[in-house]
Amino acid sequence: MSLNVVLSVVVCTHNRADDALECLRVLHEQIDYATSEVILVDSASSPVQQQHLQSGVADLERPVYVRLEEAGLSLARNSGLAQCKGEWIAFVDDDAVPDPNWYEKLLLVLRKAPGDWGAIGGRIVPIFPVSGSPNLEPRWKRYLSINDTVGSRDCTAKFELIAANSCFRRAALDAVSGFPTELGRSKASLLSGEDVLVMWRIRRLGWKIWYDGSFCVGHKIPRERLTKRWVRARAYWEGISAIRMARLLDDRVRVGFVLKAALATPVLAVLSILMPKGNEWDLRFWYDLGVVIESFGFGPKSSGA
Known part of the structure; x- marks a missing residue:
């Protein structure tokens, strides 16, 4: 592991090239590549989408492109993890749009993180496809990966981290062998829980889990998810x-x-x-x-x- 890389940012995508490249461009404007890196993992996107991703990454020059021939979110995250050099690994969903100060705010959190912090979850606000905010029940909002609460707190006992905007200490992820490939989105299923399982496992090893609303992303909500x-x-x-x-x-x-x-x-x-x-x-x-x-x-x- 390179000692001068503090943060590795991993974006995993499958057939959402436009969204992924928008996310990458927003990150690219903020990242200090002297101490951080960005890795895009293409999880078996179609040939047309693959070409679009490769072209977009080439234009930005600095992000690393990784191609997988088998789809699966946990597999993609683990592949990104294998490429990372940072002490901390941040995961941002491909349909998320980081705030302009996301990188700066996250680094501030990481600099004050005690040695027993294993994971940190950030704020996630919805970007709805229609004007105004639909009136959704709390459970529905949770299923949309929304956590728009503010403040900073220990959430080891009651997890608040959502992987769409999250950061894990590399040592904690390595200790639990990364994300379980038995869980996580794959093909057409809505199977989930891979991030929660990781939190359970690192908590059992004594790591603490934190929530900090200062580093924030907007999360695009597709119209069909409001049905x-x-x-x-x-x-x-x-x-x-x-x-x-x-x-x-x-x-x-x-x-x-x-x-x-x-x-x-x-x-x-x-x-x-x-x-x-x-x-x-x-x-x-x-x-x-x-x-x-x-x-x-x-x-x-x-x-x-």
């Missing part, structure tokens, strides 16, 4: 992700967790009929349904199913 059909599917996959994560953690409390979901599902099913779609009760029903189906072996056989 009730999408958010119900997202809640269902969140339940599947929770059980797969518990298995990987060998979590013994899973039995009680599943039993609670099984008992609640019939009641929530009634409430989901009576309440508007996308309501908290409705989304809790779809989440618990995913928990139950996956627990009893009826879930999809792979993340891409």
Whole structure:
């Protein structure tokens, strides 16, 4: 590892070249390449998208381009991690737009970070495709990777970090072998939880997790993610992700967790009929349904199913 590289910024993308290059250009205007680096991981984008990415990266000159022939978010993050030279690794989603002072603010946080901080989550504000802010339930906002709270606080006990705008100490990620490829978006599924599993694992090793709202990104929200059909599917996959994560953690409390979901599902099913779609009760029903189906072996056989 090069001692003079403090921060490595990794952007992973799959078939969103325009968004990824916008993110890269905003970062490029801020980054001091004497102490930091930017790595774009192309996660098996189509040939047309690949060419667009390569051309855009070549125009900027300094970012590093990495091409993968197999898609998968965790795989892409791990590939980016393998290329990094920094003590800290920041991950920014390809559809995120960092604030103009994102880099400066993050470096200020890193300079004061104690040696036991393993991860730091930043603020994420939505960029909606329509004028005004739609009235979304808290669970719906969470599924959109929105965390627009301000301030700075220890969130080791209750995670607030969202990987769309996050920074991990390299030593902490190495200690848990990076992101689990059994979780994370792949193909057409909405499987998630890879960042949460990493936090569980580094917490068990004694690392602390912090939230700091000073370094912020805007996160583009596609129009389809404001539909009730999408958010119900997202809640269902969140339940599947929770059980797969518990298995990987060998979590013994899973039995009680599943039993609670099984008992609640019939009641929530009634409430989901009576309440508007996308309501908290409705989304809790779809989440618990995913928990139950996956627990009893009826879930999809792979993340891409």
